[in-house]
Amino acid sequence: MIETGRLCIKTAGRDAGKKCVIVEILDNKFVLIDGETRRKKCNQMHLEPLKDKIDIKKGASHADVAAEFKKIGLKARETKPKAKKVRPRRLRRSKLAGQAAAEPEDKKTKKTIQKTAKKSVKKTKKKEDKKESTSEQKKDQKD
Structure with missing residues (x-):
């Protein structure tokens, strides 16, 4: 019943209740899953196989899985990249000397x-x- 392309429901963990597909069988206990869940190694005992099967190759990429999910009417998990933030930069001592040379001396005194x-x-x-x-x-x- 456990084979590459088999649609499953995750029964345990953070992604419990979400649909996934078996991308690769790693050994007799673990498989690689992808879909509505995060792409990760998962114990077979934490999956409930469904009767549906998707036509994907062993080790298929997330894009391939997302395309197949779209065909059957499911939405694959997509992440948004973080917005780039401006890092505060430290000024060199030569630049600081002209701007705030008097301030530290006042504090010291x-x-x-x-x-x-x-x-x-x-x-x-x-x-x-x-x-x-x-x-x-x-x-x-x-x-």
């Missing part, structure tokens, strides 16, 4: 100013804590 400000705040807090602790110790000694 801001960061260094913020870091030095944080350090100075931490140092002043430490000094104040030391002064308070020493003044408390002196008071304790007097008492």
Whole structure:
């Protein structure tokens, strides 16, 4: 019952319920299918053969299968190519130097100013804590 050109229905997987045709018998368990499904290797147990048979050669191309499907009134799977997108390109340093040379320096100076400000705040807090602790110790000694 399983032979090249036999129309089948896929019973398992992503393409379940779709019609396909056996393009080639690979071994005693697997066949190559094409049609409404993706062209791929498939287990024979996942196919339900129909009584119809299409006249195609062993290893027929997708175009041949699509033409035969059109004759019997079925539509073969067709993919659309992706639209070409424009990739963002990195500018060379020589071009960047003229356009945005000042911007990175401004960011760097801001960061260094913020870091030095944080350090100075931490140092002043430490000094104040030391002064308070020493003044408390002196008071304790007097008492």
